Amino acid sequence: MRVQAVIFDIGNVLIEWQPERFYDATIGEGRRRAMFADVDLHAMNDRVDSGGDFADEIARTAREFPAHAAAIMMWHSHWLDMARPEIPHSVRLLRALRARGVPVFALSNFGLEPFRMARGVYPFLDEFDRLFLSGAMGVTKPAPRIYQMLEDGCGLPPSSLLFTDDRAENIEAAAKRGWQTHLFDGPEGWANCLIAEGLLTEKEAA
Template sequence: MQPQAVIFDIGNVLIEWQPERFYDRVIGPERRRALFAEVDLEGMNIRVDGGAHFTETVYALAEQHPDWRDEIRLWHDRWIEMAAPEIPRSVRLLRALKARGVPVFALTNFGVQTFDDIARPHYPFLSEFDRAYVSGHMKVMKPAPEIYQRLEEDCGFDPRALLFTDDRSDNIDMAASRGWQTHLFTGPQGWAGRLVAAGLLTEEEAT
């Protein structure tokens, strides 16, 4: 079946997301390793992506670790530097699909404030999706089956007609188990090739 709609993950598909790289640059690799070993920054980020308030969550964790207060607050105060840069060819593919009239959705683990108040104003293409399914708003995250089911129920397409790309294999595996067509994103070149092979873009449009 030729795909009738395309679904993009955002982090590491349209925008690079490398917090470790940011901290290595700002505080150095040795202190970054110590910070990440002592403070559960990943758990904090998961809470935000699940719908917790961004500022309150980051600042509360900072107060729990006074020795790392300033470094933890960087996650909030300079967040856009971690969510950077955009991946230009992926953005071009998104826009080429839109120009072709192909419905394009986002399915992303992303906080409410980070998506609405920071990322979307900074990256205009994040407002170009036909629909954006954002975990913080939905209060459920990939790869939980519920978020996929809710997208299916809302978008109106047969799951077999959906083509989804994500950089995480667990997210891809869940989508595939529901009958979605999938592509594990390892770079825009491979994703472009998949879109061409699916008959959604020409070689020229996918450059």
């Protein structure tokens, strides 16, 4: 079926999301490895992405692991340093699609407070036709319900949706629902996919 809407993940598709890189630069790789071995920081972040309070979840985790408390609190105070920089070619693709009149949605595991912070730095986050954020939806990818909620919200047939995400499990869950998918491993491959679908010309996708 002809693509009627293009759906972008945000983290590692439009904005680099590398907490480990941040911690390696600030506390050193050895201390970072020890902390990540002791503390499931990604599970903490998942709770925020599912609608949990950003500050409260981080503070609670810091209290549970006092030996790492100061570094854990950096997840709150330095969150924008972890979510950087933007991926310029991906942003150009987003804008090129919109210039062609192609509806563009975001489907992202993203807490509400972190998203508020990010949109103050990255103007393109206000350029989507529709935002589907897990923090507002109360469910995260790859749970089937989040894909169903997007389908219900946009009213388009699943086979008309083209979705890119950097995580294979998220892509697989969308494909099971009949979505067209592209596993993001860099903007060049995504650009080629959009050209192949006839959504952009080579010039527009450059």
